[in-house]
Amino acid sequence: xxxxxxxxxxxxxxxxTTDPLDLLVAGLALRMKQLARTSPKFIELIYDRQFRIELGxxxxxxxxxxxxxxxxxTEAGQGQPADFKLQFNNSEYAVKTLLKGDPTAFMTGMxxxxxxxxxxxxxxxxxxxxxxxxxxxxxxxxxxxxxxARAFLKEKTGK
Numbered sequence: 001x002x003x004x005x006x007x008x009x010x011x012x013x014x015x016x017t018t019d020p021l022d023l024l025v026a027g028l029a030l031r032m033k034q035l036a037r038t039s040p041k042f043i044e045l046i047y048d049r050q051f052r053i054e055l056g057x058x059x060x061x062x063x064x065x066x067x068x069x070x071x072x073x074t075e076a077g078q079g080q081p082a083d084f085k086l087q088f089n090n091s092e093y094a095v096k097t098l099l100k101g102d103p104t105a106f107m108t109g110m111x112x113x114x115x116x117x118x119x120x121x122x123x124x125x126x127x128x129x130x131x132x133x134x135x136x137x138x139x140x141x142x143x144x145x146x147x148x149a150r151a152f153l154k155e156k157t158g159k
Contacts, residue, residue, distance in 0.1 A: 085119050086116075
């Protein structure tokens with residue numbers, strides 16, 4: 001089953017839809033809020049900066065990540081004009097591209113027309129720097145257990 005086969009429902013309490021891109025960007029914003037309080041490197045990236053980055057789908061969902069002098073927030077839809085817009089053809093492609101974390105995937109998408117960008121391109125470089133800080137550090141003992149679990153699953157499922 002593809003992600004695009006799932007129905008999109010608005011979740012009013014948390015101001016998020018069930019669209020995969022909206023869920024991913026909302027999750028990114030939550031992690032960025034945490035980093036804004038705990039990570040000196042991330043605090044340095046957002047200190048004394050003010051801008052909006054919008055990630056969305058043409059004719060579909062959009063979510064803005066708002067950086068405002070050391071604070072991170074998010075807003076559904078196309079509220080105020082964004083300083084940088086990143087638009088994808090569809091949510092499934094957007095999620096796969098963002099999760100790859102590979103700058104060449106963005107270049108390929110731009111060349112094929114599946115990704116459109118407009119605005120201040122220096123914010124794309126900022127986003128790439130911030131994205132490197134988003135994955136949490138996994139302690140070595142936990143990494144060892146994950147490796148064991150993967151080997152076990154591979155042995156049992158053959159995948």
